[in-house]
Amino acid sequence: MNSMRPVWLVVAALVLGLRSVAWSCPTTFTLSVLTPQPCQFEQIVLELSGNETNVTYTLLANGLPLSGVSQSVVNGRRRFTVTGGLQNGSYTFSVQATLDTCTIVMGNVTLTVYTPAVPTLSLSSLNQILCYGDPGTIVVVNTDPQASYTVRDGNTVVAGPTQGNGGQIQFVLPASLFPQSGMKTFSVRATALGNSQCYAETANGPLDGATFIVYGLPPAPQISAPEPFACSPGGAARVLVQNAVAGYVYQVLDGNTAVFSVLAQSTGPLDITNIPVTPASPGLGFGTRSVTVVAINPNNNNCRIQSTSSVTITVVSRPATPQLATGTNTQVYCDAPGGVIGYAIVANGEAGVTYEVRRVGTNALVATATGQAGVVTIPISGLTASGSPHQFRVYAISNQTGCVSDPSGTLTIVVNSTPTVTASVQGGGSSATLCMGYTSSVTLIGSSSGAVSFQWLLNGSPIAGATTTSYTVPTGLSVGTYMYQLRATNSLGCSSTSSVVTVSVVAAPAVAVSSSGSTNLCTGYSSGPTLTSSVSNCSGMAQYQWYQNSVAIVGATSSSYTVPAGLSAGTYVYTVVVTCGSCSATSSSVTVTVSPAPTVTISASGSTNLCTGYSSGPTLTSSVSNCSSATYQWQLNGSPISGATSSSYTVPAGLSAGTYTYTLVVTCGSCSATSNSVTVTVSQTPTVTISASGSTNLCTGYSSGPTLTSSVSNCSGTAQYQWYQNSVAIVGATSSSYTVPAGLSAGTYVYTVVVTCG
Numbered sequence: 001m002n003s004m005r006p007v008w009l010v011v012a013a014l015v016l017g018l019r020s021v022a023w024s025c026p027t028t029f030t031l032s033v034l035t036p037q038p039c040q041f042e043q044i045v046l047e048l049s050g051n052e053t054n055v056t057y058t059l060l061a062n063g064l065p066l067s068g069v070s071q072s073v074v075n076g077r078r079r080f081t082v083t084g085g086l087q088n089g090s091y092t093f094s095v096q097a098t099l100d101t102c103t104i105v106m107g108n109v110t111l112t113v114y115t116p117a118v119p120t121l122s123l124s125s126l127n128q129i130l131c132y133g134d135p136g137t138i139v140v141v142n143t144d145p146q147a148s149y150t151v152r153d154g155n156t157v158v159a160g161p162t163q164g165n166g167g168q169i170q171f172v173l174p175a176s177l178f179p180q181s182g183m184k185t186f187s188v189r190a191t192a193l194g195n196s197q198c199y200a201e202t203a204n205g206p207l208d209g210a211t212f213i214v215y216g217l218p219p220a221p222q223i224s225a226p227e228p229f230a231c232s233p234g235g236a237a238r239v240l241v242q243n244a245v246a247g248y249v250y251q252v253l254d255g256n257t258a259v260f261s262v263l264a265q266s267t268g269p270l271d272i273t274n275i276p277v278t279p280a281s282p283g284l285g286f287g288t289r290s291v292t293v294v295a296i297n298p299n300n301n302n303c304r305i306q307s308t309s310s311v312t313i314t315v316v317s318r319p320a321t322p323q324l325a326t327g328t329n330t331q332v333y334c335d336a337p338g339g340v341i342g343y344a345i346v347a348n349g350e351a352g353v354t355y356e357v358r359r360v361g362t363n364a365l366v367a368t369a370t371g372q373a374g375v376v377t378i379p380i381s382g383l384t385a386s387g388s389p390h391q392f393r394v395y396a397i398s399n400q401t402g403c404v405s406d407p408s409g410t411l412t413i414v415v416n417s418t419p420t421v422t423a424s425v426q427g428g429g430s431s432a433t434l435c436m437g438y439t440s441s442v443t444l445i446g447s448s449s450g451a452v453s454f455q456w457l458l459n460g461s462p463i464a465g466a467t468t469t470s471y472t473v474p475t476g477l478s479v480g481t482y483m484y485q486l487r488a489t490n491s492l493g494c495s496s497t498s499s500v501v502t503v504s505v506v507a508a509p510a511v512a513v514s515s516s517g518s519t520n521l522c523t524g525y526s527s528g529p530t531l532t533s534s535v536s537n538c539s540g541m542a543q544y545q546w547y548q549n550s551v552a553i554v555g556a557t558s559s560s561y562t563v564p565a566g567l568s569a570g571t572y573v574y575t576v577v578v579t580c581g582s583c584s585a586t587s588s589s590v591t592v593t594v595s596p597a598p599t600v601t602i603s604a605s606g607s608t609n610l611c612t613g614y615s616s617g618p619t620l621t622s623s624v625s626n627c628s629s630a631t632y633q634w635q636l637n638g639s640p641i642s643g644a645t646s647s648s649y650t651v652p653a654g655l656s657a658g659t660y661t662y663t664l665v666v667t668c669g670s671c672s673a674t675s676n677s678v679t680v681t682v683s684q685t686p687t688v689t690i691s692a693s694g695s696t697n698l699c700t701g702y703s704s705g706p707t708l709t710s711s712v713s714n715c716s717g718t719a720q721y722q723w724y725q726n727s728v729a730i731v732g733a734t735s736s737s738y739t740v741p742a743g744l745s746a747g748t749y750v751y752t753v754v755v756t757c758g
Contacts, residue, residue, distance in 0.1 A: 024099065025099055025102035025103075026052055026099040026104055027050060029050040029078070029107065031049075031106065031107025031108070032046065033045075033111050034046065034047055036111075037114075037192075037198070038085060039113070040087050040113055041085035041115075044081070046095075048078040048106070050077060051073050055099045057071065057078055057095050057097055059071075059095055060096055060105070062091060062092055069083075085113070091112075093107070094106065094107050115192060115199065115200055116164075116190035116200050117190065117200055119189070121138060121188060121209070122141055124137075125210050127213070128212045130213070133217060135173055135175050136178060136210075137170060137173070138170070138210045139169070140170075143167060144166075146193055149188060149191075151171045152187045154204065158177055158186065161191065183211065183213055184212045185205025185211050187205075187209045188202045215297040218244070221295050221306075222308055223240065223242070223293050223308075223309070226238055226271075228313060229315075229398075229401035230313055231403030232277045232317055233280075234318075235318070236276060243268075244264040244267065244269065248264050250272060250294070250295055251304075252292075254285065254291060261296075272293070277315045285315060290311075292311075316401050317403070319350065319398050319405040320405060321406040322346045323347045324346065324394070328343070329411060334415070334416050334418050334492070335496075338382070339382035339415075340415055343378065344380060344394050345375060345376070346375065347375060351373055352371060352400065355395070357394050358407075367380045378394070390415065391413075392410070393411065395408070419448045419449060419488040419489070419494070420449050423486040424445055425442055425501060426442065430499065431501065432501075432502075432504070432582075433504045433582035435506060435582065436505060436508050438475060441472055442503065443471070451489060453489045454468060457486070481505075482505070483500045509536065509578050509580045511576060512533070512588065513531050513534075513575070513587040517529030519591060519593065520593050521593065529562070533560065533587060542579070543557070544579075545579075546575070563592050569596040596626045597671045598671060599625045602620050602621065603620070604618040609680075610651075610680060614653060618650070620650070620678055622666070629669075630666045631667045632645050632665070633645055633664070634649040636661070636662055638663070640665075657684045658682055659680075660680040662677065686713065687712070687714055688755040689711045690751070692707070693709065694706030694707060702742060704739075705744070710736045710755060716757050717757055720734070724751065724753070725750070726749060727750075738751065
């Protein structure tokens with residue numbers, strides 16, 4: 001068609017030229033494509049090499065006008081823009097130009113529009129299930145040879161490009177592209193060869209993309225066998241997974257046979273117990289077994305991972321079931337302090353095992369014993385009436401494998417209660433002390449609950465006839481310690497014995513008292529005698545109490561006592577009570593007699609002032625009271641006068657001048673009293689002479705008499721004078737001289753003077 005078009009144009013021009021040679025046609029320009037390889041529905045731009053403003057231009061595609069084309073003039077060139085683009089295909093573009101009645105077609109440009117179709121994935125590629133660690137596969141069918149194909153994770157190419165081949169293309173995606181678990185989606189893009197801008201792409205995942213559901217798997221199990229042996233029958237094996245992950249199932253395999261599974265509830269070590277063994281089925285068989293563990297995603301049983309290694313578990317038979325010796329299945333005891341001991345007696349004992357006795361119900365371990373061939377006796381201690389009857393079973397445990405036998409028959413041990421019993425000294429306490437020779441004893445009192453009979457024991461042996469709840473210790477026991485107990489028995493024949501009540505008989509102390517100093521005192525004495533005790537047979541520390549006339553002396557609690565001064569007249573009996581432990585002894589008495597002191601006075605009959613040369617002295621006489629039988633001793637100047645032992649005493653003549661003090665000591669029994677003193681003074685006798693001044697021969701009618709003057713010597717003290725006339729004292733004549741008065745009648749007058757010195 002393109003080859004014919006120029007001929008047609010020439011003919012048209014000739015025809016038009018015949019009609020009017022004055023018409024003109026549009027200028028012919030070259031048409032070029034500015035979008036050389038457009039994609040489907042991509043905007044296409046074409047341009048003429050020129051433009052005429054009065055010409056109408058129409059863009060043709062394959063000879064037909066195109067709609068949706070906009071025109072513009074750029075730099076003097078007519079430009080055509082197919083805004084909405086075209087669908088895939090090959091197009092020849094030309095431009096029809098019309099000027100008045102002249103229309104021409106110019107330019108022929110062929111352009112191919114191509115965008116690959118959206119890739120089609122195989123059904124298996126649309127939705128796939130993977131286990132963590134597996135690669136994924138995407139298959140694209142009906143591929144276009146004009147396109148290349150890539151698999152994309154968002155904007156990232158993860159597989160391809162691969163050119164289409166008209167058939168299918170398979171992409172293998174590595175496991176590293178997938179999460180540990182969950183959903184993963186990919187898109188597939190088909191890109192036109194030579195123009196990467198022209199492509200078609202599936203959705204990323206649903207609806208037409210690739211969707212993978214990944215089932216997670218934990219790390220390969222790391223396993224160990226904490227218990228290398230398992231027991232048959234009825235036993236179980238144990239495997240420990242060190243790195244279990246919560247939510248996964250861990251399956252135990254005996255070789256290739258699954259025998260047990262468990263779901264991990266938490267992440268960390270998983271202790272798989274209760275793995276069955278033969279004869280359970282499935283279960284580990286007898287002998288040495290090679291055991292592995294696989295971890296399985298519970299949502300997809302095809303997703304599993306095996307342990308990194310295997311462990312060895314040996315399944316062995318249990319020890320023989322213990323058989324209790326005949327007649328020992330039931331045992332009866334009476335309770336005792338701290339409990340009683342029962343016995344589990346195994347008749348079919350074997351070596352290489354340990355026997356355990358466990359309580360029925362709680363399975364508490366109460367006793368063990370090492371196995372031996374034959375009879376094995378296992379003591380069970382601490383059994384009391386509380387919780388009776390006690391029931392136990394015996395198990396045999398292999399020392400090598402730890403396998404436990406089936407339990408023995410039930411062992412029943414009945415512990416009957418014993419009565420409670422106490423004993424004490426009446427009044428309280430668990431001991432009493434008696435003194436040797438005691439006459440008043442002590443009574444022991446017992447009490448019990450649940451008892452029907454009683455027996456008192458002395459030093460562990462029954463006391464004949466002492467079968468009540470009280471017992472009086474007999475008199476007459478010798479020194480020693482006596483231990484008493486009360487045994488009480490109930491209706492079940494069970495007895496219990498009280499704690500010991502100790503009665504001690506000790507030797508009584510002996511005490512004597514001696515006195516230092518006289519015990520016969522007189523009232524007014526300054527110090528009394530000291531009484532000293534001497535104690536023997538005292539056990540422990542002696543305690544003292546002194547008594548006066550049977551009344552305790554306050555504060556007198558030492559081993560000696562001094563009778564205080566100031567006691568009134570009377571008789572005082574002193575004793576001391578010495579206590580050694582619980583024993584006391586009273587000493588013999590010491591009597592202190594306080595007698596009234598006598599009173600004595602003396603007086604003198606006659607002058608006590610004497611002059612040397614006197615002829616007789618005064619007589620001293622005593623007066624005594626408070627004394628029924630006195631003895632006397634006169635003293636001169638504090639010294640006894642020999643022989644002066646009567647109630648009176650006459651001062652002898654001949655004493656020289658001086659002062660003499662006389663006292664009398666009167667003794668009444670043990671009491672003495674000293675009288676008041678009487679002082680006798682012996683003065684030197686003076687000498688006196690008189691002389692007259694004037695005549696001593698007078699005549700009646702004389703006018704003055706002579707003066708008499710005394711002259712004194714040997715006068716001690718002041719002389720005193722008294723003049724006498726005819727031996728009659730002259731009143732008032734007391735000076736050393738005297739004048740004879742006038743007027744004396746006729747007669748003879750004798751004048752003397754008495755001079756007193758002292």
